[in-house]
Amino acid sequence: MSHHTTRAAAVRSTSAFVPRPTRRALGALVAAPGLLSLAACGGSGTGGGSGDPSVLRVVDYYNTPADDVVIQETLETVASEVGMTISREKIPGDQLIQKVLQMSSSKTLPDLLMLDNPDLQEIASSGALVPLEDFGIDTSGFQPEILDAGTYEGKVYGLAPTVNTIALFYNTAMLAEAGLEPPTTWDELTSAAKALTHDDVYGIAFSAIATYEGTWQFLPFMWSNGGDETDIATPEVAGAAQLWADLVEDGSASQGVVNWGQGDVIDQFKAGKAAMAVNGPWNIVGLQNDAPDLEWEVAIIPVPAEGEDSVAPLGGEVWTIPQTGDGEKQQQAAEVLQKFVSPENQLRMGTARNTIPADAEAAQTFAADHPELATFVEQVSTARSRTGKLGTQWPATAKAIYTAYQQVLVDGVDPETAFSDAAASLG
Amino acid sequence: MTTTAAATAEAARSAPRRRGRAAGSALVRYGFIAPAALYLALFFGYPIVKNFTMSFQEYTSATFFSGVAPFVGLANYRAVLADPVFAKALANTGIFTIVSIAGQFVIGMALALFFRKSFPLSGVLRSMLLLPWLLPMIVSAAVWRWILEQDSGILNEFLSAVGVISSPIPWLTSSDTALIAVVMVNIWLGIPFNVVLLYSGLQAIPEQLYEAGEIDGATGWAAFRHITLPLLRPVVSVVLLLGVIYTIKVLDLILGLTGGGPANATQTIATRSYEMSFVEFDFGHGAALGNVLIVIALLFSVIYLRANARAAKKG
DSSP states (O other), X not given: OHHHHHHHHHHHTTOSSSOOOOHHHHHHHHHHHHHHHHHHOOOOOOOOSOSSTTEEEEEXXXXXXXXXXXXXXXXHHHHHHTTOEEEEEEOOGGGHHHHHHHHHHTTOOOSEEEEEGGGHHHHHHTTOBOOGGGGTOOOTTBOHHHHHTTEETTEEOEEOSEEBOOXXXXXHHHHHHTTOOOOXXXXXXXXXXXXXXBTTBEEEEOOOOSSHHHHHHHHXXXXXXXXXXXXXXXXXXHHHHHHHHXXXXXXXSOGGGGGOOHHXXXXXXXXXXXXXXXXXXXXXXXXXXXXXXXXXXXXXXXXXXXXXOOOOBOXXXXXXXXXXXXXXXXXXXXXXXXXXXXXXXHHHHHHHHTOEESBHHHHHHHHHHOGGGHXXXXXXXXXXXXXXTTGGGHHHHHHHHHHHHHHHHHHOOOHHHHXXXXXXXXX | OHHHHHHHHHHHHHSOOSSOOHHHHHHHHHHHHHHHHHHHIIIIIHHHHHHHHHTTBOOOHHHHHHOOOOBOTTHHHHHHHHOTTHHHHHHHHHHHHHHHHHHXXXXXXXXXXXXXXXXXXXXXXXXXXXXXXXXXXXXXXHHHHHHTOTTTOHHHHHHHHTTSOSSOOOTTTSTTTHHHHHHHHHXXXXXHHHHHHHHHHHHTSOHHHHHHHHHTTOOHHHHIIIIIHHHHHHHHXXXXXXXXXXXXXXXXXXXXXXXXXXXXXXXXXXXXXXHHHHTSOOHHHHHHHHHHHHHHHXXXXXXXXXXXXXXXXXX
């Protein structure tokens, strides 16, 4: 999920209220030349990686200073420990997959490649990655759900040193003024959102846009309600859409949610136009910079009924070793990767990037050191990977999900009908 | 490029043949054409052919690594035409193109006629009109997204301040208004193009014709109908034809404003094709739908050019 995230944060640091290009618009910018250049490279041959035996080629999309500096330093440190240097290429988040496909086609894949976790299976299924066990990488210590996010057909292809998820940001002043505690159940959420709505302030903001980003925001509600991506034609899945529809119907959330990305959502929250917002830790730096006087805290995403588990989706990037055909280089890349994902480095990167260490023990240390992120540590501990059950079928289902809730929110279609139609479209 | 090549070829032909070899001069002639031909083949021919073959293949992300793309015949076309969004995307493409072109042309023509009269600051105003054209599309789209924002967008603020509306219009978030809003922005975007071409066309009409017309009583509408329009016909054809070609494939504007949403209300063939290739990673489907769009655009062009040729013959 973080291509939205990292880039959003980058733009954010300039100013919250300047109109900025959306991910889609940027995507469009690259689309036309992308088509041509994708078509233009169909060559074959072997090779890839870097020609120089002591240089590891790395590709990722960490462009914001908060991500970039710590990633660069950590990579340099671990590479020097095995006597290597790195040559790193940073790609704009929304262009990474196109770039990877191009590199894959022209046999110029790097030695270490970062991917957003829901894309891993798609790329692994193309044969462009190697299973990490082939190079003896030790994955013990990683939480099983985090390993799942980097697993394709039973083998681990990618490791995430740190992860993220989403939770409920709330404006403490507004809640205090209304005499409210942060909501923990759906009933409390709807009544609190209603009570917090007045004049030009909405009770809650979330992203219900027709992209994977919107589906990612829908998942905590769908999963916590007992819904499952393997069958979306269920009352549990429809129930989550009903909750969103009720919030919009009540006027507690703007109709604008259907065209808001997560960056737009946090902007509404910053501007004091939303009392609560569903969002992630990657936006915290921007929130602090742009709205230093805003008082806010973070709560777990409310569940249908008291005592149930709040299940959110797992976000973050996984690091992989591409199939370059250079076994020696791959072995060296594996050594670097092993050191890169050590618990110490997880803590270091987590601290700099506001992301949660993947190692269970490191995560606990992290929560103690960073109480402001403790909620996210808790939310991550019950989070699920998006591709764990469906693998390469996930994108189609994610699309069916956003198509259905958009019909509910925009055209007023009954949620059960919308989701059974969506399930039927998947065949 | 072609004119230079032709002129040079002409010169080569009429030049005294010192060695008297026709074959040599033919070679020279082709030599001049070769760079242009090579350029066209490489940068226009190859992608079109590739897109065509791709539409008959199962072309997925795996293809990029393995190079293997099995031939699937017409399966991609069948899938694309059976896509539940196809009918809506087709209708939206039609509405988007026709209404955009009509709006751009009428407003562009009115402005061009207006600027024909010279008045103080007309030059400055005319260059200001070019602004939408100069802005990068993603910037325009982002700015319009803010202007059309339901709760705090300035368009709704303005309309409610002057009392035209009582409750904010959900421009980009309702399936009733989203297509209208997108067309509106596209009209704004296309006006400069229309004004510039039509204005320069108007400049080429001799003033004497209007003076002569005035003596015969042709002023105002009659002058426009019987002097301006017939003489402007070639320019109008170019403007409309290019307009259709530009508009039918608009992608970045729609992606920037609505991403084809809400609930596919602004999905066109172009956005759907982009989505198939770059969101669903099914490049075969994307290519097939892209080719459908090319065929539609070609049909439009042929019909239009024919109608125009007939009209020209009559006139």
